[in-house]
Amino acid sequence: MAKSYEELMGALGRAVFFRPERQRVRDLLSREAHPQLLVDGDEHPLFDVSLNGVSFLSQDSAESWAAGRELEVTLFLHGREAFRGRGRVARVEPGPRKGVRIGVALVGGFLDLPEILHQDEEGQLETDLRAGPEFWRERIPQPLQESVGRAVHFLHFYRQVLDRNEARYRARGARAGDPIASLADRALAELREPWAEIQRSASRAAVECLGDRQVLLASKRLTETLVTPVLSVCPLVERAYTKPLGYAGDYKVMQYYYNNALEGDSVFARVFHKLGVEHPLSAGVRTRKDYVVRLMEDEHLRYLDRAEASPAFRVASLGCGPAREVSDFIARRRGWPGHVAWTLIDQEDEALSIAYNDSHRQLQATGADGSLQCLHLSFVQIMRDPSLLPIESGQHFIFATGLFDYLGEAVAQVLVRTLFDQLAPGGLVVLGNALGPNDHFWSPEFILDWTMLYRTRDEMLRLAKRLPESAEVSVEIEPGNAYYFLMVRKH
Structure with missing residues (x-):
């Protein structure tokens, strides 16, 4: 039912002051836009943009x-001027890696973002029409x-085979029953290892692309042009x-992983969806979930x-998604x-809704003594200022x-230091990260355009650099061998 005007809620506190949303350039513009920002004639890497800065x-x-300080600001897209105006330095803060990030408020003008996007799309069209696929190939x-x-x-070969035989079975009067289900099972048994080997081979070949951005973009575009459309009938893809x-790994994708089932409108779609949720990173989501549940059990017993004297065992999950770890802990x-x-x-509020309902249902079914607090918070906010993380101190287990x-x-x-500071003495933080190097990154990166930072053991250990010497730090691999976990205990 629609709400009346009087029922509509505005913002509270500082949020009542409207501020145009800032958008990261890499999320807003195409890969081919090649944005160039000139500030008083000198080029600087553009970080983000908004309506007024x-x-x-x-x-x-x-x-x-x-x-x-007043500055002249000029933005080029696809080698053409897209904006020229003046601005004033509004803030200076540390850069994401080194150096500084300068925020500029525009003076007497604004960035027309829809027009900027239109110029980007026109630039893409012009490049594609002029250069064609050979430019990339x-x-x-x-x-x-x-x-x-x-x-x-x-x-293509197996889509034709499976579509033809599914149609043949249906023509003989078969419903979504034994012959068609058997066809999917037979196909899975035969295609599982050949498709896995194709993905491993492509991952090995793709390593050469990672050192050159233009080569990487061209290779991703080739894959997204030829492979992705064939697999787009699969719900996961x-x-x-x-x-x-x-973003790619939303709560619905996590549910596909957890369901680990044949899903889709055809045998081909169901088979390759199932192969997708059996991918090492997909299967690793399930094994890392079980791993975290066991850790939570161990920490609770500890x-x-x-x-x-603490009245409750306190647990926090950051980026919880459907929080299957919690509902499984209660059920076990x-x-x-x-x-x-x-x-x-x-x-995502929908993810929190699923997490709350599933976990609360288990609490009701078991009669276990537990409570759930769900907090809706943008990860962009966390990344800009981890100190805003609304986790109370005295946590016994954070993951x-x-x-x-x-x-x-x-x-x-x-963020690791922020989480560590919220631990109770003796508490444990466990933080997962996709393991690298690996031989399965081609599918997410090239087919799904799903970019992740794969970390080595040493890179995981470096995440603990800001912790005090008293912290007990180690790195473990979950049983699926797809994800490292940084383990930090507070003493």
Whole structure:
């Protein structure tokens, strides 16, 4: 039912002051836009834009950018001027890796973002019409071209085979019953290993692309042009590639992983959807979930053995998604002495709704003594200022299974320290990250346009750089061998 005007809620506190949303350039513009920002004639990397300002990165000292200093700002897209105006330095803050980030408020003008997007799209169209596919193909290493060609042939061949035989069974009066279900099972058994080997081979060939941005973009475009459309009938691929919530690994994709089922409108779609949720990173979501549940159980028993004065075992999950770890913990334990209090944080309210309902249903079914607090918070806010994280101190167990796949090292280090500071003495933080190097990154990166930061063991350890010497730090691999976990205990 629609709400009346009087029922509509505005914002509270500082949020009542409207501020145009800033958007990261990499999220707003196409890969081919090649944005160039000239500030007083000197080029600087453009970081984000909004209706009334821009920010850029500089290796100059912060003192070089005095607040209030007026600047001439010119933005080029596809080699053409898209905006020219004047601005004033509004803020100076540390850059994401090094140097400083300069925020500029435009003076006497604004960035027409819809027009900027239109210019970007027109630039893409002009380049595509003029250059054609050979512009991209000639940049792609031959081994990857061969791997993509092999994948395309494989997919088209089996789509024809499965579609033809599904139609044959239906023509004989078969419903979605034994013959058609058997066809899917037979196909899975035969195609599982050949498709896995094609993906491994493509991943090996794709390593050569990672050191050159133009080669990487060309190789991704080839894959997205030839492979992705064939697989788009699979629910997993369609959801992860189109990103209706703005990113690939949303709660619905996580549910596909957890369901681990044949889903789709045809045998071909169901088979390759199932192969997608069996991918090492997909299967790793399930094994890392079980791993975290066991850790939570161990920490709870440890808490009970210490007979602490704290009235509750306190757990926080950052980027919780559907929070299957919590509902599974309740279902497995079914009851315990004392109280368990969970704080679940995510940027999607639908994910929080699922997390709350599933976990609350388990609490009701088991009669276990637990409570759930769900917090809706943008990860952009967290990445800009980890100190805004609304987790109360005194937590006994804090976990984040997927968030760190997307955080640069500097931001991740600050967030690790922030989480550590919220622990009770003896408490544990566990932070997952996709393992690298690996032989399966081609599918997410090239087919789904799903970019993650794969970290080595040493890179995981570097995330603890800001912690005090008293912190007990280690790195473990979950049983699926797809994700590292940084383990930090507070003493």
